[in-house]
Amino acid sequence: MSNIVPNVIISMPSQLFTLARKFQAASNGKIFIGKIDSDPTLPQNQVQVYVENEDGSHVPVSQPIIINAAGYPVYNGQIAKFVTVQGHSMAVYDASNVQQFYYPNILKYDPDQYSIEANQKFAEIDKKFKYSVRLSDYQTFQDAVNAAVDGLLVDIDYNFTDGETVSFGNKILTIDCKAKFIGDGQFIWQGVGSGSKLISPHMHTKTTPYTVYRFDSDGNWVTDPALVLASVAPRLDKGYKPNINDIDIWGSLSPAIKNQNAGATLRIMSADNINIIHPEATMGDYLFTLCNRILVQEPRNFIAWNAGITFENHQTAEWGVGNWVIGGEVKYGSGAGVLFIRNDGGNEHDGGVRDFISYRCGESGVKTYQNEIGVRSARNYRLIFDNITTIQCYYDGIDVNADTGSPAERVDDYSLDEYPWFHLPTKHIIRNIITRDCMGIGAWWDGQMNIIDNVITYEAHKEGVFDRGTNNDITNVTVIGANKDLTNLNQLTCEGASRLRGVMIHAYTTQGYAVYAPSSEISNVACAGSGTKLVLCTYVGDIQGGNINVQHLDNTMTLAMRPAMGGTTNPSLLMTADCQVATPGGEASIVKLSAIQSGSRAAEIQLNRLGFGHLSIPVSGVQLPNTALENNSSIGFYFDGGGALKILAKKPDGSFSTYTL
Secondary structure: OOOOOOOEEOOOHHHOOEOOOOOOEOOOOEEEEEOOOOOOOOHHHEOOEEEEOOOOOEEEEOOOEEEOOOOOEEEOOEEOEEEEOOOOEEEEEOOOOOEEEEEOOOEOOOOOOEOHHHHHHHHHHHHHHHOOEEHHHOOOHHHHHHHOOOEEEEOOOEEOOOOEEEEOOOOOOEEEEOOOEEEOEEEEEEOOOOOOEEEOOEEEEOOOOEEEOOEOOOOOEOOOHHHHHHOOEEOOOOOEOOOOOOOOOHHHOOHHHHOOOOOEEEEEEOOEEEEEEOOEEEEEEEEEEOOEEEEEEOOOOEEEEEEEEEEEOOOOOOOEOOOEEEOOEEEEOOOOOEEEEOEEOOOOOOOEEEEEEEEOOOOOOEEEOOOEEOOEEOOOEOOEEEEEEEEOOOOOOEEEOOOOOOOOOOOOOOOOOOOOOOOOOOOOEEEEEEEEOOOOOOEEEOOOOOEEEEEEEEOOOOOOEEEOOOOOEEEEEEEEOOOOOOOOOOOEEEOOOOEEEEEEEEOOOOOOOOEEEEEEEEEEEEEEOOOOOOEEEEEEHHHHHOOOOOOOOOOEEEEEEOOOHHHOOOOOEEEEEEEEEOOOOOOEEEEEEEEEEOOEEEEEEEEOHHHOOOEEOOOEOOOOOHHHOOOOOEEEEEEOOOOOEEEEEEOOOOOEEEEEO
């Protein structure tokens, strides 16, 4: 056999022989190899086939080649490598002697080159190998799911009807989408098996909807209601569905636009441990109802219809757990980019959002639902929100609240006796957040025992940061240019008693406080910008160090103390440093300490006025009673009725004497 070079492998791709219409081994079938364009089952048309040994030697074998139960060709019961020396035809039969495949010309005559025809055939077979079924072979998606064993290729667009429901029977499938799901309404999947994967689904509206687009050509907000109304038009590439929250235009919209039927929603029901990879949407969204351990990875090309991705579990008393969105971006939509309804990550904080961007959402960028839906609490606990960027959301950058509005008894949740309104033990972890140019609040939350770290908000139209809860730890917070709409709001507000470490405020409006935290402790706070620098808190932690270095570019600085701020408008004490000579090494200043009476400065001590190095002491214009001196070993100055300057002294033993100067 030295002149024979058998080097044409006899096999399907990967040497696994399957049936023609489904992913099932051609168990106990037969393979026939013959001349090109002939019937290889006829002995006169057959060509010699060899088994190639591990040492490279070849042994001629007879036909047909037997296929074992697993779908592999065997020789004497052992899986073997079969080769021939020339181009050939091939026929594959199943155990019932029914032909499954016939190829009249697998290869060119040159045994070293695959023919174009063979490559095309192999590609087709490979597709059958990877996926048990293709959607294009079936009338409905349900039919394809019924036929699928472990894989389904969505190779053609599928048009669904609103409410169309597909039952998976708990099959574990890999569904690879090369085409779109198109429709208006919900496409409902039930019984998706644990461990299933959905790769690159694309939910696409059937009807082009009317959307509102609130930005001018420079990317700035349009706030004139007439111009906003004029922006409403049918489109697929930008904007969101107008809704009742669009109070500036809602009353002027036609019933057809208010009640338009459009948008494609994939709703997956009662699933566990499902992975959705690279979901896409064109006026579409994804709704997970009563699901746990759902991982949504890298949404992309995603223009949302309602809330982009929603995890809802309020239909029962159980809490959703393990639901994540990691990576990617969601744009527009009339709701939040990601919305959680009744989820609890537990002590492991298993659930939340990481590495995510929300862009121009019609509500908040990321949101936890508040209060009840129907007869059950929709609140959320112990989730993680990490490395999130929200840009120009119509409401808030991130909204991680549990209670809202007036207090009302909670249902299937902690009672008000256990935890007052806004003070639930939410225990979220919120970190590495950037929000920009949101029409609402940059970042806010309520509850207790939350950990907040590294939050930066830019140009929020309301508050930059708002903590409605109490007993929270807030570290490294920066607010830049909040209260953009000049509505007398604060840059940063903490309503309860939280702890703030590292606060930087750049304010450019004079209204409101830089930091309004009347019951909170603050350390390392700094204010910059041309706007408000008022800080209200119970305790400034830098005092603990004993050395306080306060600096400012202006020549005059004043420390104002205003106790009883709820019923007062003026500070009770003013301490002012007035730099008269601002020459390095030759500075000169006046220091003033003032008290208030009847709303005005009543007495003021001055040091070094006009540079004489003296102390100016206020003197009473009326005779002082003994009660004017509180402490022993103290004195008070006053003028008597005749204009004489006198001193009232309280001696070390507590007795009083009057002296005339």
